[in-house]
Amino acid sequence: MGPAEFHIANQDLIKIGVAILCGGILGIERQYKNKTAGFRTIILICLGSAIFTLIAQRAGLGVNINVITGVGFIGAGVIFKDDIAVTGLTTAAVIWISAAIGMAVGAGDYLLGIISSVVTIVVLTTFHLLENYLDKIHHDRLYVVIFDDTEYDHLINLEDRARAHNLKVRIVRVNKQNDNLHAAVMVIGHKKHINKLSQELLITPHIKSF
Incomplete structure (x- = not known):
């Protein structure tokens, strides 16, 4: 070699x-x-x-x-x-x-x-x-919300509550099933604010589940 x-x-x-x-x-x-x-x-x-x-x-x-x-x-x-x-x-x-x-x-x-x-x-x-x-500062969460009736005002109220927590809101889907309004809502913002919104929704009238 x-x-x-x-x-x-x-x-x-x-x-x-x-x-x-x-x-x-x-x-x-x-x-x-x-x-x-x-x-x-x-x-x-x-x-x-x-x-x-x-x-x-x-x-x-x-x-x-x-x-x-x-x-x-x-x-x-x-x-x-x-x-x-x-x-x-x-x-x-x-x-x-x-x-x-x-x-x-x-x-x-x-x-x-x-x-x-x-x-x-x-x-x-x-x-x-x-x-x-x-x-943490740019977190997103999808809520699938079921209201106890078909009033669209409840969804507007949910949007207002989210914005009050400095969250961006996007309505993904809305439909009526039986006597309930179903909505898929995407919220974007600080994780801490999203958690506060979740706690608030637990005691919000007309929301059956989310």
């Missing part, structure tokens, strides 16, 4: 090692939070992306589109939707960026891969505090 070949082999080993390191950094955070794609999965995605990039470079090709397509399928597999919420979006995003980091490392840009891993960890571990604060 000549010096040039040995040098190339060493570079490949370094790339594989850095890809495992970067994937491990992200994988530990996902594993700690008991997410669908954990420690081993993120490492394998990062490593696989680096290897595909190495192969593409040796073949004289550009960005391997198969990496992007494959990561898309894996990411879609961790997203779940039910009647209440969509979950798994953050894990899918981590899968996506871990593949990008692996491709960067495979292309020989170690610094970009390591810095991106650190920045991603900072976003995952600290930005949720800002997210929680934003959720």
Whole structure:
């Protein structure tokens, strides 16, 4: 084996090692939070992306589109939707960026891969505090209100009560069923104010349930 070949082999080993390191950094955070794609999965995605990039470079090709397509399928597999919420979006995003980091490392840009891993960890571990604060000041809740008669004035009264608590109101749906008025009402604002409105609605006349 000549010096040039040995040098190339060493570079490949370094790339594989850095890809495992970067994937491990992200994988530990996902594993700690008991997410669908954990420690081993993120490492394998990062490593696989680096290897595909190495192969593409040796073949004289550009960005391997198969990496992007494959990561898309894996990411879609961790997203779940039910009647209440969509979950798994953050894990899918981590899968996506871990593949990008692996491709960067495979292309020989170690610094970009390591810095991106650190920045991603900072976003995952600290930005949720800002997210929680934003959720408090801009929270939304859907009330499905059933009134004890069909008078539309009761709905207007509910809107006035919500606005009195500095909440935005949006009427999603209104219909009459039997002798009752049914309304789906979305309120948006500070979580504290929404909770106060909920307490007030418990003792508001003409409201059977919400």
